[in-house]
Amino acid sequence: MAPSDATAVLILSMDSIGARMAGPGIRCWELARVLSTTCRVTLAAPTQGDLSPAGWRVVPLTLSAASEIDPLLADADVVVAPSFLLADYPQLAAVDIPWVADAYVPASSETLASNQLADLPTRLARHNADTALLNRVLASADFVLCASERQRDLYLGLMASLGRLNPYTYDDDPTLRRLIDVVPFGLPSEPPVRTRPVLKGVHPAVAPEDKVLLWGGGIWDWFDPLTLIEAVDRVVRQRDDVRLFFPGPRAPFRRRVPTMAMHQRAVDLSDRLGLTDRYVIFGEWLPVEERANYLLEADIGVSTHPAGIEARYAFRTRLLDYLWAGLPMVVSEGDALADLVRERDLGLVVPPGDACALADALLSLLLEDDPRGSRRAQFEAVAASLTWERCAAPLVAFCQQPRRAADRLAGYDVxxxxxxxxxxxxxxxxxxxxxxxxxxxxxxxxxxxx
Known part of the structure; x- marks a missing residue:
């Protein structure tokens, strides 16, 4: 518990928190936990039931009235909020306490991919709105968080065009780390523990000796489950013991993240190939406490996406779950974590959209005697470097001594x-x-x- 005179930190979440959480909610929860050891933390978010975490306070948000956060801001020394929330709470851009904008989701590239199935006028309208919002965030935040050095380079370019790379911010810190730094999605410091069987010998389509491929997250429009399903169709022609499991194809907080078209496209393809409920299983979003059971029971983690700019700047949180559980993986190349998989031999990396290469990689990994055990040392080393305590260090340092950005403090008009x-x-x-x-x-x- 932080002392009574510690910095008062307000964390705002656009995702619901509770028993079933997606990545953004988990991130806010974990950052609150880490910060609560040195700061007085209030986490404001849409909630699922009563929550009473030890060490910090939870306040429900509706995300429907901008004024609802004003009393919380009045009691805070610093506010941490996802960049998207500026649309719901525009006062963040002019708040008189330091504002930390969490931009770990690169909206400028992700929304281009997520909106590609809409008609052109809709796409342009959404793009213009997203661009205006992101520019406003980067022009007004005191400290910006991103998930990787690639993302940081992207944001530095955008911030340079907005005038944030100026004599004030440069003199304050020539590296600009005091303006924007890397706080990736992290991992629990404790290894996962299996408490019960969940698929093998439990699900009617999964025998105890079957091999499980785990798709560790939602089926979003910017992913490519279709190539994976086509690859599984090839794999099961050679071995009948392989099962692909989608544990959470739809987000738990559907008010903000509706079911996406790619989910139905995946179901339709699986149905058409005769795989559904036999080789391909679509489940429901998992409770957080059950996540370890599925990760430890699976044999291979999978993540596939199309080639594109979205992948280059993405930071796949589902791959971090695989890292935490020491789960060998087969992933599409193109993002920062795929590079890590290749460099540290944590699995196999394949070209996007190539069902043959993907099937070959899956079969190759399944033929190994002990793919998980043979990579244990690599997984443990990587996981130790990505704990929430390590990842959040720049944010913890900022919140212990919160400050306005040098150019904003000087009244510089960007x-x-x-x-x-x-x-x-x-x-x-x-x-x-x-x-x-x-x-x-x-x-x-x-x-x-x-």
């Missing part, structure tokens, strides 16, 4: 550089036109002198 550039450009155009006229004047005078 909109001014754009206006100055426009004025300079307009002035340059006038001067160029004047020089052109002067050139023509000299040529005409030369003609007359002849």
């Amino acid at each position: 909109g001014a550089p754009l206006e100055q550039l426009t004025a300079y450009y307009e002035g340059w155009r006038v001067m160029r036109a004047f020089k052109a006229l002067k050139g023509w004047q000299e040529r005409l005078l030369g003609v007359f002198r002849r």
